[in-house]
Amino acid sequence: MAQAQLPMNPETVDNPSEHKAWKWYDYFTFNVDHKVIGIQYLVLSFVFYLIGGLMAVVMRSELSTPDPDVIDPTLYNALLTNHGTIMIFLWIVPAAIGGFGNYLIPLMIGARDMAFPKLNALAFWLNPPAGLLILGSFFFGGAQAGWTAYPPLSEITANTAQSMWILAIVLVGTSSILGSVNFLVTLIKMRVPSMKLVDMPLFCWSMVATSVLALASTPVLAAGLVLLLFDINFGTAFFKPDEGGNLIIYQHLFWFYSHPAVYLMILPIFGIMSEVVPVHARKPIFGYKAIAYSSLAICIVGLFVWVHHMFTSGTPPWMRLFFTVSTLIVAVPTGVKIFSWVATLWGGKIRFTSAMLFAVGLLSMFVFGGISGVTLGTAAFDVHVHDTYYVVAHFHYVLFGGSVFGIYAAFYHWFPKMTGRMMNEGLGKLHFILTFIGTNLTFLPMHELGLQGMPRRVAMYDPAFTFINQICTVGAYLLAISVVPFIINLLWSWKRGDVAGDNPWNALTLEWTTNSPPIIENWEVLPVLRHGPYEYGMNGQSSEGAIETPEDAPVA
Template sequence: MVEISERIHHQNPEPLNDWRRYFSFCIDHKVIGIQYLVTTFFFYLLGGALAMMIRAELLTPDSDVLDRQFYNSTFTIHASIMIFLWVIPALVGFGNYLVPLMIGARDMAFPRLNALSFWMIPPAGIALISSFFIRGGAASSGWTSYPPLSVQQVQVGDITVPHVGQLIWCIGVIILGTSSILAAINFIVTIVAMRAPGMILFRMPLFIWATLAASCIAMMGTPVLAGALILLSLDLTQGTVFFNPTGGGDPVVYQHMFWFYSHPAVYIMILPAMGIISEVLPVFARKPIFGYKAIAISSMGIAVLGFMVWAHHMFTSGTPDWMRMFFMVASFLIAVPTGIKVFSWLGTIWGGKLELNSAMLFAMGFVSMFVIGGLSGIILASVPVDIHVHDTYFVVAHLHYVLFGGSVFAIYAGLYFWFPKMTGRMLNETWGKIHFALTFIGFNLCFLPMHQLGLQGMPRRVAQYAPQFQELNVVVSIGGFLLGISTLPFLFNAIYSWIWGTRAGANPWRALGLEWTVPSPPPVENFEEIPVVTAGSYEYGLVEPPSADSPRAALPTKS
């Protein structure tokens, strides 16, 4: 299984301390991982700025801050950035950095393809942002881009033309989807073919299981989204009628194609995040992970069941009753493997010797916030309730509790956990805890009241609303501004610590994963010799933590 790794043993000649490689077409998986993380965090800041513009508009019931067309473009590009340019590629960045280290390989299976998958992201992101400045403005039909709204012509001067901003959105998302597919291929081949001797399936770290499951979903689902967007682009620019009912097309077909990808895409975003949590919790509870095999198998179960629930987003689109019932039951069923993970995490921290540092706080915050999002998801899976609250702020609250309270909390937990490995420096814990407190308070202040707004009937995607909703909207906006401000301590902490932070050893957390057996940051080729794995990564209290001087091969085997 290490033949591919040996073939690429000398493909990375760049010196470790050459900063220029972070701005070049470098094929070192660790450089590419950091390129992903830094670039996507930049887009996250842009998406957050758009979110605060939205909340500034919604402080009052009237449309008095943003032009209505610009408001529509703002929430469209905000959502598109956060999904396609932040959460998905940021988790790919963690995978790029960690997968070879965790399985005992020298690099990814296809290093040049790996670099290509990253370098497709900046131009697509720049195109989406720059579409604000073209005539006709950026895409304004929401991140779902449902026809017929997304294929409407716009007035430019005295002529009516296709909406160029919408076309740029379609092309940009297709490029980002292609990047996701290339990354998925690389992950699958690397994990299947390049594990170190002794790294059998049920010794793989749970982050590896989660990355493998998410990569399978991306391979299956992303081409369907690309097909839908190609057909939508043709309807927009060439006058075809794939989704135009006046010419025999069907806009509901677009919804099926879009959600066949976009609901499994939730698991592309959440499964690697769950993998991060499964790595962080046992380290700082000093206990073996509870239910290792159950967590691993549940990741694959989610990957399968994720393709059987997409139409629960379409309960109000005229779907027949039998289809509603099927997808309602399937949506309830997918809560089972998710619940297995939650109970296993609780079992891991129960009775543990908890170290409440920044990584652990964000990991535990993930569990609590994701549970709230999961419970509201079960509520939305019920047909009668979903019909009542469809396209209200209840759905907005659910979405953000799953994706921000879930994925983003996990990304922060991963950054605090692996920052010493990536940079050789420790983040400041005081600033980290301030960051967590501001994020946790701001997040709940922003999104918890949205449940009540939705139940009271406030529709999403509107700039003007009934005056009785203003009081809660002011609370939500204050929470949103606080959430935006919460990124500042992290930015300061990361930049300062990267340059002047306390130096970290090879294994500052006394963790058991293979990545902690190499120096911080790791050498270009990761391992001087391919390690031989004789124990799992979660045997706290049963084996001694490894270090750069204590190779994994020397650890005892657990019977």
């Protein structure tokens, strides 16, 4: 525990007035400060979000008519594959886990840095070459087998591009494994002595569950992809049925990771929700332990639901039944969180800030996406809508309406801590309105497309689906426009925003007890924990969240 109190740079102890802030060019170097690495993750992932979003706009433009009159179907396949890959592996996962996880975890537990700072920096710097490999694959035709890379299609189309795609995912997966080890050691060993496990903010609990899940599932995907790489380049036959291989084994290896990947993307967002909602509702979180333990329950049960993606792959009836039940069970701990957030909002002194609007928007979107997920987890229904636009609608409500809304909520909530400036609330509300309307306009009609039988992953379709596709395309354009006020808000507020102060939200977690932005070592003197992270109106705390002034150390 003593290690947690050692500063990263001893000079700050002898002369605390120096070395309190990094220069702008430090953010382009191999820097080991967790805050710098967190911001590096956020900026890089947002750049790839814009790239992946541009691919989506091009695809939706193509789908506005039944014929291939905007781009060639081969290019459409490449854009489809890499849009999904970028949005999952280079946007949501690195932003939610690498970005906010790295920036916030040491601050929330009173540590000066992560347990392994150099390993932390290495984990980030595996991501830029992964992104370059994916973008570079377009010079070789682009990977065209979808983000699932199912053989035999992935073994016979654009082999060089597909190999580059596989190497990129292996790099990102390695980054995820290194980061997960770092998070677990940091959370277990580097909390301030006054903080017990049950005193941790719920974002920390979500990162524990996320890290365990990543360590359990990511190596399985890496193994499957390496075997696929050997099939493509070295003449092996792991997944070639005509030479004794087995295609279904690949699907098991892929989905054993890739369904838990949904929880890798949403568990940190659940943690963000549990931080944003009580602060802006001015109420203690309802069911702290239930929310914390439900994250661990999702982590465990989430490893036993992957076969619901394979109900149409010759799955025997007993297996369909087992994984239908397990899929329905995993909805229970998620429901615990939903009801806890609603109970926290009930009767609260709600401040409809931009962060709170995105949090409430997330709540509605994720519930809707979760309901459609329950239907897809039921084998009798899934076999009828499998590989249709019903599936596309479901996972976009969960991942865009869930994860992306949560990332936006986190940006608005912690931007004052990162920069010392407030974001503009007018632009923030405009951003929310455009995003909320655009999301529903884009993805809600897709449920009807799926129920009518339109297959996904196609550039050409029956003209009977034209009108609904045009509605979805208009929604996609609106989503693209919605990013503009957010970018303007980020850049303007970073330079000209109102000075935030150390704790503009009057929050109670430890990150708000240090400077905004924090000094390099986070605190001059490590904070002392004297109350829980959500005790608004309890134990002498005002419902407005006032924190008594310490004599010699920050108190929370």
